[in-house]
Amino acid sequence: MKYLMIAPIEGFSKLSKEAKISWIAKHYTHNSEQTLKLLQQYWNKDEQLQKLHDEFIENTITNFYLPFGIAPNFLINDRLYAIPMAIEESSVVAAASKAAKFWLTRGGFKTTIIGTEKVGQVHFMYTGDADKLSQFFLALKPKLLANVASITKNMEKRGGGISAIELRNKTAELDHYYQLHCTFETMNAMGANFINSCLEVFAKTLKSEAQNHPAFSDQEKDIEIVMSILSNNVPNCVVRAEVSCAVSDLKPQDAVSSLEFAQKMVRAVNIAKVEPFRAVTHNKGIMNGIDAVVLATGNDFRAIEAGAHAYASKDGKYTSLTHASIEDDQFKFWIEIPLAIGTVGGLTNLHPLVKVALEILQNPTAKELMEIVAVAGLAQNFAAVKSLVTTGIQQGHMKMHLLNILNQLGATEAEKLTLVHHFKKNTASHSAVVTAFEALRNNL
Ligand code: MEV
Numbered sequence: 001m002k003y004l005m006i007a008p009i010e011g012f013s014k015l016s017k018e019a020k021i022s023w024i025a026k027h028y029t030h031n032s033e034q035t036l037k038l039l040q041q042y043w044n045k046d047e048q049l050q051k052l053h054d055e056f057i058e059n060t061i062t063n064f065y066l067p068f069g070i071a072p073n074f075l076i077n078d079r080l081y082a083i084p085m086a087i088e089e090s091s092v093v094a095a096a097s098k099a100a101k102f103w104l105t106r107g108g109f110k111t112t113i114i115g116t117e118k119v120g121q122v123h124f125m126y127t128g129d130a131d132k133l134s135q136f137f138l139a140l141k142p143k144l145l146a147n148v149a150s151i152t153k154n155m156e157k158r159g160g161g162i163s164a165i166e167l168r169n170k171t172a173e174l175d176h177y178y179q180l181h182c183t184f185e186t187m188n189a190m191g192a193n194f195i196n197s198c199l200e201v202f203a204k205t206l207k208s209e210a211q212n213h214p215a216f217s218d219q220e221k222d223i224e225i226v227m228s229i230l231s232n233n234v235p236n237c238v239v240r241a242e243v244s245c246a247v248s249d250l251k252p253q254d255a256v257s258s259l260e261f262a263q264k265m266v267r268a269v270n271i272a273k274v275e276p277f278r279a280v281t282h283n284k285g286i287m288n289g290i291d292a293v294v295l296a297t298g299n300d301f302r303a304i305e306a307g308a309h310a311y312a313s314k315d316g317k318y319t320s321l322t323h324a325s326i327e328d329d330q331f332k333f334w335i336e337i338p339l340a341i342g343t344v345g346g347l348t349n350l351h352p353l354v355k356v357a358l359e360i361l362q363n364p365t366a367k368e369l370m371e372i373v374a375v376a377g378l379a380q381n382f383a384a385v386k387s388l389v390t391t392g393i394q395q396g397h398m399k400m401h402l403l404n405i406l407n408q409l410g411a412t413e414a415e416k417l418t419l420v421h422h423f424k425k426n427t428a429s430h431s432a433v434v435t436a437f438e439a440l441r442n443n444l
Contacts, residue, residue: 013058021061052350068296068353070360071096075108076241076375083376084357085292090400092288095383096376106245109378111371117163117236118340120195122180122203122228126210128220130169133178136213137167140206144180147205148198155194160185162198180206183236188366190299190342192230199228232306234338235314239367241374242334243382250331256390262331264389265324269333272320279320282381283312286321286335289380293373294339297361298347298354307338322381335378339370398428405433415440 006027012020021039025032039062044050054060071093072082083100085093103109126133144165145152152161163183170177180202184195203225210216210223250258272282287308291301312321322335343366347354358364361372387393402423406416419436426432438444 017054017061020059024061049352052352056347056350066295067093068357069093071100071376071379073097073100073104074372074375074379075100075104076371077111078108079362081362081372082360083293083372084296084360085289085376086296087288087292089288090404091397092292092380094400095387095396096289096292096379099379099383099386102382103243103379106243106249109241109243109375111239111241111374113367113370114238114240114336115236116185116367116370117234118184118186118191118195118230119234119236120182120184120199120228120230122182122199122206123226124178124180124203124206125176125224125226126178126220127176127222128217130171132215132220133169134167136210136216140209141165143209144202144205148201151194151197151201155186155189158187160187160189160191165202186342186366188343189345190303190340190366191345192300192303193345195230196228199230203228232303232340233310234307234340235311236338237307237340238311238336238338239370239374240334240336241371241378242332243378244330244332247326247329247331252386252390261386261390262326265331265333265385266326268385268389269320269322269324272322274319276318279312279318282385283309283321285384286337286377286381288384289376289378290337290339290373293376294341296354296357297341297343297369297373298351298357299341299369300346304339304341307340311336311338322378333378333382335374335381337374337377339373341369341373342366343369394429395427399423402428402433405430406437409434409437411437 009023012023015023021036022032025035025039029035042062042065044053044063050063053063066086066088068084068086070082070084074081074083083096085096087093145162148162155161161184163185166181168179168181170179180199182195182199182202184191184198186194207223207225211221213221247262248258250261252258252261256264269282272279287305290304290308294301294304308321309318312318321337322333324331324333326332342348343358343364348358349355361369364372384393387396402420403416406419411419415437418440419433422436423433426436
């Protein structure tokens with residue numbers, strides 16, 4: 001009820017950070033003193049560094065930490081990488097590291113870039129003769145390119161630019177709806193700004209040229225631009241990563257034979273291929289690895305998520321992004337995933353930790369980063385499915401989560417040591433941890 005009484009605020013963005021905090025703490029929290037203290041505790045002492053972070057977004061009041069971890073021992077195309085990951089989920093870095101180590105002695109990961117094409121569209125409405133529009137578009141195309149020359153000049157110098165502009169008639173799906181469907185090569189940049197800037201110039205040119213096109217009727221001249229925006233659906237910006245080894249070399253430590261393990265893995269992946277309820281979780285596990293590296297390297301994980309799930313349903317049914325097979329006694333496990341990411345521009349040049357992450361990765365090109373990120377996804381999936389078909393997920397998960405529970409309970413360092421040791425031999429569940437903690441505290 002308290003919250004319903006709060007009046008809307010005018011000009012919040014213009015308040016100082018301190019005033020924003022006071023307002024929010026006073027109106028929306030129960031102990032404003034404590035909130036104030038906590039929010040300030042997360043400020044960086046270095047004022048310049050804090051200012052940099054403040055200015056990433058509007059209305060910043062503090063920083064929100066995520067752990068920045070390292071998964072070492074990734075052999076990718078015969079080069080050894082330590083992969084930085086920004087993620088809050090306790091078992092992800094451990095699982096990635098385990099999978100990296102597993103494949104380190106089995107040939108490592110191999111990758112192939114399948115494509116790097118980015119997409120953007122100008123969506124518009126045209127009422128009139130479709131053939132006339134096609135004719136008009138043929139004459140328009142060189143003007144579209146000429147008008148973006150100042151934007152594309154630098155990108156072309158780097159080997160990128162606009163690869164195609166197509167007129168698409170979508171009127172069968174929506175009355176009067178057409179698009180300029182454009183494809184781009186953006187080299188080491190993710191390219192969102194470049195693409196959107198080009199599209200907006202295309203839209204303006206389209207509109208003004210239509211108005212002056214003598215063959216158009218008044219109605220045909222009146223093209224309505226609806227929007228100009230890049231697409232996060234990038235089915236031709238795809239990387240493949242794979243691992244393979246002789247079935248007999250799989251040798252898991254668990255109580256199954258190599259062949260049985262290989263078959264269990266293939267079966268689990270095949271279930272994710274045919275069953276969307278499983279596929280979504282299976283792919284979520286992949287994205288645990290992907291997002292963590294995407295975030296650590298300053299890329300947009302929402303774009304990557306959107307593109308990945310669209311790709312997972314590109315054939316009309318949501319399915320697994322990874323594949324597994326046993327052929328001629330070879331176990332093969334691979335992923336194909338669209339990754340529109342960059343290593344220049346955006347946060348990559350701005351966020352000090354992103355710069356360190358890229359340095360740790362040996363300052364990769366965008367293509368190399370695509371390879372590394374895909375490998376992180378594949379490794380994560382391998383580790384998750386391996387646990388699922390052998391020990392079950394909770395064993396490893398709870399082991400990692402144990403410290404979170406102990407921290408919540410307020411365990412001392414000595415108590416943590418004792419209980420971590422205890423749960424090496426005992427199954428950890430939330431209630432088992434609470435019981436063991438209470439017994440230890442109370443000398444039971
Ligand atoms: C948990 O974050 C991810 C898993 O559920 C993935 C999977 O089930 O494959 C373990």
